[in-house]
Amino acid sequence: MVRSTADLAGFALTESIDRAHACLRRNFRSVSDTAGWYHYLDDPLPGVTASAVGLFTFSVPGVAFERTPEVLAYLISQQNDSVDPQRGGWSVRTTNGFPILEATAWVVRALSRPDVGLLSSGESLRRGAEWVRANQNVDAGWGSYAGQPSRVFHTALATLALDECGGGAAAVAQAQRWLIDAQNPSVPAWGPLPGSEPTLVHTSWALMALARIPGALSVNTIRRTTEWLLDGLQPGTHVERSTTVEEYDVPLAQAGAAVVFQNSLPHFAGPLALAALLSAGVVDPLQPKVFETLQGILDTQQESGAWELPRSPTRPSIWAIWPFVNALTLARSTILTTPHSRASLLFPGCVILQNEDVGRRFSRGLLVRSILRDWVRTKRLTVILWLVSVAATGIPLGLLINGNLSVSEFCMSLVVPLLLMSFDYVWERQHTSGGGAGP
Template identity: 60%
Template sequence: MLALQESGAGADSLAGAQRWLIDGQNARTPAWGPTPGAEPTMLHTSIALLALSRTPGALSANTMRQTAEWLLERIEPGIHVERSTTVEEYDVPYADGDIQAVFQNSLPHFAGPLALSAILSTGVVDPLQQKVFDSVNAIMDTQLEGGHWELPRSPMRPSVWALWPFVSALSSARSAILSTPRAKAALLFPGCAIVQSEDVAQDLTRRLLIQNALFDWIRSRRVVLALWLVAAVTTGVPVTLLLAGRFSVKDFLTALIFPVLLMVFQVIWERRAARAGAGG
């Protein structure tokens, strides 16, 4: 079905495959197994969702969201395969002269990257989530020297099967999250991220976060800071006059009455604010 979509096949050519896939969904969960009605797996659910999400109207937005969330719940960042579908084994017959021989082959399946591609391809799940970012970072962190990833049974053997699922997942993440190919994204909390292009200073995110944190702190404590400023001024003037010999000790202590009253008022204010916050 994916091949027909890529080659520009018409709706009639895809209708049978679409019906077959939808009918083969597991009856208990919004997911698919290797055969119709079988226990669902991440691998088969991902491929089915990839195919159906590319056909307008094949699945409702609610069904796509449920399937994508089912996959997102099961993704483990850094774990690229699932135990039940790690390798597909089959025999390839071939002629060796007059002898008919059989080559035993195994095809690795990377359910994790495929699931990430499927989730992001639907467009119905918010990509600004910690598990999505962790999965992308884990894919980049586990890339081996030479640009490929580890095969389940042949760790150091380069293979196209250990390349395209990961590149596809990274491409899907880039399209869903980043504004330009070399941009960077910093997740603040679910649903909110700072996306920084390559044309700005590298410390922009850090400076922006510090600046906003400082402003938020000042805004939330503006009354207390104003009281402290008044107290500092009313205390600093008598101290300066005392050191200059223009104030006696008695005058100095008298001048401190107002700052002390301000301090008492500030303590009462903070306690009332704390009680009001606890009550809310």
């Protein structure tokens, strides 16, 4: 029997994205020569990485942000001008001018967006991409800077940055081999370090990076990885316990002294996994779990426009916005024909798509007709027998009412309908016990 199992409305996705952007607009900071956002959106002073991620979050769904030039000017002013190999990178507030990949790769990604303004940032983008290439480790992976242990998240992020800006084909090819070798030997997935226990987060990052490189993974490999992600996806649950925050030490040399900076990266496994599934282009997105995950994202968006950051649930964070906007945007463009259409999932791989201005009555009517047609097609013999039985009962009943037939004669006329219905009952029982589906 055909029935709608889930619905996805384009206007709901668009409204969610708009609320997230409204949150970013409300929390935009412009202080002295700085302009942008900080990790915690309620912080009065902007930071480099968050400002780049903010621009990226507007650009992904193609929304123009009216204060982009101010953010670009701030990012360009913060680019490191020290001696090689650190020249051209970006630092974060807690590294005091020491460039790291976590910031530099995000700025390169933001500056690579076609609507950000390459005329004003082209030289900064070139220097940033050069910094990323110069800080690739000899094993072809990336850590926070050259010489730090290569990690899956860093290598995937750097690969995406270089691929998106078109500034490092050789480095990307080498990183491709590192990522493939870093896969867990037992399952088609990745953990934070080469060969470590796989997680949704790191598998998603690795897949997003490798899927952009033509021929990096076979279709069968991508399918196995996406099936692993789909199996681990839990609608309504946005984080996985092991990767809620990825923490690691980064040693720095500052003012002639060695210091250690502990980096903490909040991760959201749910939207990242959904984005990886949708962008890989192999798994059919018309799946109940995909629709349920999207509905879970819509249902858990806070009034502020952000989603809850597990370790600081009362403070809106840019890390609790961009992965959700990215996933919603990919779903809107992958599943729906327009931002204002609706998808009614009938069964995996099959949806009814309609423009929202048509109204839902059309879908309901079509579903009812589909249900009746499907039932009649699978129950042809039953329908025929019942029609014959109704006719065989109706004619004698009419004669009885008109006085042309006695009661005893009427009862005798019911023998044929009863035999037909008994035959249908026995047939259905035997056919059902035999595992069939009825003629």
